Amino acid sequence: MRRRSTSRVLGTVLWLAYLSADSVAVFVLGHLAARASGPQHELITFWAPFLLVHLGGQDTITALSMQDNELWTRHLLGFVSQVAVAGYVVSKSSWSDRRLLAATVLVFLSGSFKYAGRTSCLFFARPAKIRDQSMHILSKTLRVLKV
Numbered sequence: 560m561r562r563r564s565t566s567r568v569l570g571t572v573l574w575l576a577y578l579s580a581d582s583v584a585v586f587v588l589g590h591l592a593a594r595a596s597g598p599q600h601e602l603i604t605f606w607a608p609f610l611l612v613h614l615g616g617q618d619t620i621t622a623l624s625m626q627d628n629e630l631w632t633r634h635l636l637g638f639v640s641q642v643a644v645a646g647y648v649v650s651k652s653s654w655s656d657r658r659l660l661a662a663t664v665l666v667f668l669s670g671s672f673k674y675a676g677r678t679s680c681l682f683f684a685r686p687a688k689i690r691d692q693s694m695h696i697l698s699k700t701l702r703v704l705k706v
Contacts, residue, residue, distance in 0.1 A: 607648040611670025
């Protein structure tokens with residue numbers, strides 16, 4: 560729909576939704592940490608690991624995330640804090656159903672690995688890191704050609 564429409568309003572709404580999605584997920588995770596406790600909230604706390612999966616991001620690279628490569632330390636701090644909050648939410652609930660607990664742990668691990676993968680990709684895709692690696696490969700190739 561975004562590609563077929565030239566509406567500025569639609570483009571602005573989609574851009575704002577893209578930029579605010581992580582903030583909304585962080586807000587909901589904080590809300591879960593403050594409100595969810597007790598056995599009646601098990602299904603609600605089940606959603607905390609899914610927020611980690613969302614915060615792990617897409618499996619594609621966008622122009623906006625390419626600019627974030629220099630800010631990988633900010634993403635690392637976000638990763639550590641959000642995994643800690645999601646872990647707190649999951650541990651706060653008393654799990655009477657072991658199957659739900661097992662599913663929650665699997666989704667929690669999956670979301671943590673995805674979020675860690677996003678942060679490590681931003682670290683390895685920094686322009687300075689790419690430049691250093693390119694210079695190393697170039698100098699190594701030049702040494703091989705000279706010999």
